[in-house]
Amino acid sequence: MKKRVLCFVVVLTMVLTLFAGCGGGKQGAKEPAISDTGTTTTISDKTPETTPDTKTSEPKTLEPITFTFFDKNTGDPWSNPISDEITKRTGVTIEMQQPSGDPLEKLNIMLAAGDYPDFILMDRSNDIVNKYIAAGALVNLDEYIEKSGTDIKEMYGDVLTKTRYKDGSNYYLSNWYGKDPDCVNGFLIQFDLLKEVAPEKVANHESFTEDEMIDALNKLKEKYPTINGKETIPLTLWGENQDSYMGTFRGMYGIKTYYEDNGQLFYNVRDPKFVKALSFANRLYREGLIEKEWVINKRELWLQKLSAGNVLGTLSAYWEPADANTILMADKGDEGQMVGFKVVGEGIDPDKTTLGGRSSLGWDAIAMTKNCKDPQRGFEFMNYLASEEGQELLLWGMEGEHWNMVDGKRTPKTELLDSFKNDWTKTKQETGVREWIWFVKNGPAKDGQPYDMAAKYRIEFQQSETNKNLTNTYWDTADYDNLIPSGGTPESLKYQKTKDIMDQAIPKIINCSSEEEVQKLYDKMISDMESAGMADVEKVINTNYAERKALWGIK
16 A cells, blocks of 8 residues: 555656646747756757767767768778778768769759758869858858867867858868978979989989979980880870969969969969960970870879889879879889979079968868758767867777877877888778878877878878978968859859860960960960950959958958
């Protein structure tokens, strides 16, 4: 009998408590949920299971969820030890969408159809970012950052101020952000061969004049008429990627993103030094130092030619022909690789080149779209990967498996470093370390170790020599990023027309038959661009530049 009375009292108490809870608040209000850290959070309407923990980087909601992700740089499947560990820690599985063909074209098609995935990674220097923002396709991250973006605020700091859209809001997070003074562009020549004909310059890491580099290449061509049974070709270019080779030709003359005159910005083709850079490129071609068929080179063909050994080098960022260097190194050792060298334009101070242009605001933009099935979970995923712990997992891997703590410092396993050296692509795909390069921060982590372990912990021969050769080339491009007209405006159409004219004219100028023709074709290019509305585009660029300085508080 006593047990029955006791049970009745307990049940009655529970019922009364329930009614009291129902009548105490506003109609439709959500009851607070207590997270496993003891903090109180409000359950969202969309995801009642989500309880973000703002004190630690790792999300506390582990219910399985799958997000779709378009990354312009990779379409590799989400199936390696690191992706498995990310899923284990966050509950998130990623379905990668293939960036086959032209990623920019695919991004435009997705935007036009409104059929974009949960997340996209795109080139932040391209107007495609502004197009997505203007179309309302991206989630405004400000409220999420303020409420539960502790790690993002700590890691990004002032970068968040400078990556705001013109309305003052953040719609993406940068990738590869923060200042990185490492070199970028140069003449990449097989080290062992160049050392034979220019031993002192190579040993002392001295820059080359135009004449000195031409002389060295001619000597190599004369000394080795054939290599591996094929005709020796001093240089080839990545034909479909104009920025790759023009980054070197422009940089050796100190040319920047824009030509600045009396405080006004103009297209860099108006820089008086631009035609000199094209004249040097043309001279290389006319003297038989650039292969005749370079214009048709897509990436795969370009790398194939560089891997064969009879093509001595190229002009590009030092990391771009990494796959070819892997093959050359396997055949001839470290010194068989293409190493970056500084060639200085006529009349240019060797310390005033712009070969190392990098934006402290990052290379890529990573955004959550309005199609994201669960924005709160999506943001928690972003915050975790952007955190110190997330970056450690993405770029270093797992303790005990990929690295160990030695004398209080993270120390990568030697076999992992050797594997990256011997086959970079295979290693990242199989181990998952550095496979997903998202929200990457340049520089050292809190413990003093580099975030980018594979590239920065043990500087291998090719990068080490390149860094020594390309000193004093760094400049921050951030002030000039993304100043072109917004998509859908009359000026954006004019910009595209002028860009098409330039893109088509430059290869023709490089391949023309005389220096006189270089000037003639250059003048025609400028005239055609002016007729297409270049001055109107420059007005918009200067307006955007003034607005940016105001937004950033720069006088």
